[in-house]
Amino acid sequence: MITVFDYFTLTMVAIVAVATITSSNLFVASMWSGIYSLLMACNFFILDAADVALTEAAVGAGVSTVLYMGALSLTDDKEQVSRGRKILPLLAVVALGLILMIVTIEHPRVGDINAPIHQHVAPWYIEKTPEYINIPNLVTAILASFRGFDTMGEVLVIFTAGIGVISVLSFKPKRAASVSGSELGKQIRGLHHHAVLRVVGKLLIPIILLFGLLVQFHGKYSPGGGFSAGALFAAAIMLYGILEGADRSAHAMPQAVMLKLAALGCTIYTGVGFVCMLLGHHFLDYNALWPSNPKLGQYYGILMVEFGVGLTVTAVLIMIFNAIANRATY
């Protein structure tokens, strides 16, 4: 049964991808891309990757669609369909596809337990994690502890995106006049006329925030962790901004404060590593944090590090949303 559903969702993903790129109305294309992400998340879930499914749904289907919409409201929403220059890329791409298709014959099959990747490093993780780290969620254990250095790099990537968007959008556009915040608010508070959206939306915001908290702190026991939690928090604020007006969400979560929180999150992560170093151990060696009981040290280390991740992701995504949504006021 699952197998049939598996093939079904895979085929749907392929079809939706084609729909996405062939729509010439960009708003429609970004909605399709949201559906695409959601189907991808379903696929990931069927393939037993629950953490990834959660993150892809929150980030791809949620945050990403809002950002596209925000950007599209500031640019054109119809694509000019051009003729020509399509044959050569099409041929090149099809040729590459045929070559790679032949290569797939030598892949290990999906689900095959004898594949090389299930023989080598993974069994060690499965066997040794209860011994060293004692956290039920293996993915979090690997993410935050065994391969914590990668995750640190990733936090810095998202931080860079945040300061990059602020930096790029901090240049004033050449425009006749810019709209003030309250003007903008009056212009777009049209959603106030939609009573159902307004009431239900506002009811949802605290529930989303609560769920975000659950995902953040329960990430050791169930799918979750800092990234999905951060995306969920940001999604709640974005919902508020959409319902009440972006000027209000920028007022509630000011950019300067968000920048400092994002920097704080990164510093928490690197700071934990430095604390471990100052205590005489390797960088990011959480055993240093509680020498008498290393497992507890790992627990607290992962807790703090995931908190730093969640903080940075939340702050950065809110910063990016506010920057794009409030562009008219620059």
Add this chain to the structure above:
Amino acid sequence: MMSLYDQLPILVITLPLLAAPVVAVLPGRGKLPWLFATIASALTFLIAISLACRVMENGTIPYLLGNWEAPYGIVLSIGPLSVLMAIVISGASLAGLFVSLGGMDKEVPPPHQPLLYACWLLVMAGLIGIVTTGDAFNVFVFMEVSSLASYVMVANGPNRQALPASFKYLVTGTFGATFYLIGVGYLYMMTGTLNMADLSARLADVADTMPVLIAGGFLMLGLGMKGALFPMHAWMPNAYQFAPSPVAAFFAACSTKVPLFVMVRVLYEIVGHHLGSYGELLSGMMMTLSVIAFIVGSLIAIYSEDLKRVLGYSSVAQIGYMVLGICLGTSAGLTAASIHMFNHALMKAALFAAVAAVVVRTGSSKIEDLAGIGKKMPLTMLGFALAGLSLIGVPLTAGFISKWYLIKAILEIGPLGIFLTILILLSSLMAVVYIWKVIEVAYFKPTKIEIPDARTEAPVSILIVLWILVLANFWFGIDPEFVLSLARSEAVDVLGVSK
């Protein structure tokens, strides 16, 4: 208990990473962000030098992150070439920052500078992270750290054309990184590990399977896109032309060399031995592309009208030389490529520093606007001319050492080598042409743009950096022992006795 000395390998990466968020929240007035960034770069530079001395004595330094052993955790693996590259990167950062002291305010207004300098530190940290790590996926993560920060820095350029240039850079860079990731994915699929040394060991069992070959192809393709190897070089001259000049100085000196470094690691340590007959094919293809790169790159440089663009295409040519050295597959070739990675940084940083000075004073980097600058800015143009000599490869300069070792390596491969040598000399002649073009306009044409400022010579900070770099060019041209020993020991480490 570990001492500070033991922690240096990780500090060289994490010090700038710790500093970057702090710099981002500093206020935009005054020189505080610049100061923080410069102190962080200087410390990193000193750490890199101390690591270099350690590597020369003891060989490759490993470092276990989180105290987990490979392949279960991530390990750093700092070898001779790693540490040479780390010196280049942190040195280029330091040089660029001193050029910024005089040259940045004109191109990027001070309120935008804290975020810019934060991105600067992130680029430096990311690049050093790439060259010191021993884990294939970690390379991807740090590659994205440095790349994203680079896109932001290019987009801060004063001209509106910086924006499409940055977008093109973003698209090409993301493609390159994703191809790299696909390559790593295929390798992982066939071996189950991500650690480079472990991959090398396990690939022996699955050597001739198709996914491994395709992995090698994707890895090279991705790294070629990132490293601006012809024909995927189109983003680079644009990005360098429109980025703020000090930023261009920093990038030109180091950021395209790091993907080439990863190419060396991939070809020599991971995949190269296991490609079989396809290895010859790959090597041949890359040699052809690198030759086209240095011929075509030099040619386009001759016809370009903007000084930064000329230098950008000249870099395309120089990357061609480096890739030629790498894909020869011999110890001599690798040594030559490594030496050139270092020397090219010295040359290009000096050249771009001079350009930054000119832009500060005249506001333009078009060649025709440089008319008569030689009299107004004598020290700057003399520095440019001397660095240009190094680019051409005149004896007593660093450029000559690079070309000498490259030609020596090429002649080892037989009759084809003689043909390649002729092509290299031809491209050196073309370098003479485009450098002379600039010199001629600067010294022999009547002045076109009047410099309003009373002090017409370049800002002192830029002059100091420029002349330190120019003198370094001559120093390393006369006594290349330091660079040579690191390059040679890398070749020995990686290739064993011979190949």
Add this chain to the structure above:
Amino acid sequence: MNLLGLYNYWVYLFLLLVGMYTVFAKNNYVKRLIGLSIFQSAVFLLFISMDKVAGGTGPIFTGNPVTDAVFANPLPQVLILTAIVVGIAGTALGLAITVRIREEYGSIEESDIRKMDDQS
């Protein structure tokens, strides 16, 4: 059944090609960014398809001996979590640059922008 175990990989290839084609052949910046994100998510599918083990469950210890017996491979999931975040970071930055390009040039079609740049 031998070839059906490859269906995931064929879909990944298709998505890869769709994404690549969009970025090369389309003119509009936002469309190209969407194509880029499809391209990247194809790679996610590649990695996650690798991690499934027949009869396994998600890699979380629940204390239930039946589900704890066989786990899917946790390592590709970790890698892809990182890659997803990297992807959204690039997309956000690309969108910000596109917004600015629209303000400076008045268009987000590459051919228009190239024309304007050549004239200047």
